Amino acid sequence: MKLKIPKKVRIKFRLKTLRKHDLLRLLLIGIGLVFILLGNRTVRSEVEKRERFYWVPKANYIKAVSLEYKNAISDFFWMKVTLTYGDRNFDKKATKKDWEYLAKLTDLVTDLDPRFFIPYMFAASVLSWEGGMPEEAVRILKKGLNARRDDWRIPFYIGFNYFYFLGDSLRASQYLIKASRLPGSPKYLPLLATRLRSHAGDIKTAIRFLQGLLNTIENEQTREKIMKRLKALKDIDYLQTGVKIYRIKTAKYPPSLRDVLALGIIDSIPHEPYGGYYTYDPKTGKVWSSTDLGKKVKKE
């Protein structure tokens, strides 16, 4: 049997008990809040915390325990990547360990959900351009060859890494040919692939490749880096062409870049974007950058 209590009586009853314990309850809640605020800190040193922070679980174990939630769990680890990388001034503070941590996480994410595209782009752009880990990037990207069969960007990124960071033009051209056969790939790819075989060290090839890469990368920081590099390479190409024209006109290499400028072959000597200047060797007629394209710049 259910006893029916009229609504009015029920409310009165509850209000009465509320009044009775009101102060005590508020006090307890207050004490609880104070305790939380007081307890929300740690004496442990920062070093110990950071040690723990680097731990990345093994993909096989995560796969076994994530049941039908592999994609969501992969997203969770991906968020760890973006939160770590998105940290203010990460690229200035980052140590080798930080980059290895990011590479491991990206590896895990692509293991759990090999069709997730953004991590591959992250590997191709951030890990190789900013983290200096092109081998690791290539290893991660190769997983995408199978999982994203129809995506030309994956073999394109691998090809770029082989050409630009690992100095293997032959492999680079093989991957570019692979990319050129996939739907939606840009029309310049086959030409670029053949150029890689014949003119591997040519600056124009690199410029073409970098321009293609720039079109596929969304990450601002990496884009800036690529654009800087593009500017430097284009400048060098411009100056080099000037030197060639000088030589055709005068049948000798110019003593300095200023002489090319004095003849009116070039309008100006551009600024080197890495803070150095453009060097010129009158014996070989070669133009290069004093910072070796930013590689010699001291890291802050």
Next chain:
Amino acid sequence: MKAVLAIFSGTFKEGARSRLFWGILIFAIVMLLSSLVLSEFTFAERYKIVADFGLSFIAFFGIVVAIFVGAELIHRELDKRTIYVIISKPIERSVFVWGRYLGLIGVILINFLMMGVLLYLMIYFYAGSINALVMIAIYGSLLEAAMITAFAIFYSSFTSPFVAAFSAFGTYIICESIDIIRASAAKQSGIIRWILNLTATVFPDMTRFNLKTPAVYLDSIPVQDILFITLYAIGYILILIVLTSFIFDKREFK
């Protein structure tokens, strides 16, 4: 049939009024909405992140409702002694079991519908695209929840609700790991191999119901496959509920 309907509507109302159900639903909705926040922390592919988390939460909370409410479903009647009122009536006990089961499925269906509509709204406003694949993925999760409910009711017909819930949870993990069990069976030999293979054969392979990946990557799902998993689920549910009513028939109520 009338009796089934009566018990169905009773169970449905009971479920829809239960605090546990609403508690889980509200929590699920909060978690669903949180995936909007989560998707902010990634560079791009918002649709993927929202759909991944949304579908996972729907599947997970569907399983939670199935396990906890399912394991308690018959026991509550025993506990409150309302069972005597029902078994004294001229209806078969199996009718009672079916009514209870279908009532709970109705509750779970409402749960899925609410979460599904919310997920669709989220995807529409946040990622700006709509497709039927998400609905098919939710349907797969619904079948899963229906099967786990059947397991929970089956276990609860001969054990306590706690043990039944625990066993149902274990069953869920086994059913989601059939491929791992098969792979480890291949490495074993003798009796262990035999047991592992038997487990993988007896329990349903629930990885087949996981249609989240095609929904997220916009692959097409063959209509036949949807039909096959539906048949597969109904087959298991039929067997489990019949077994449950069989055990229930043999039970003495004092």
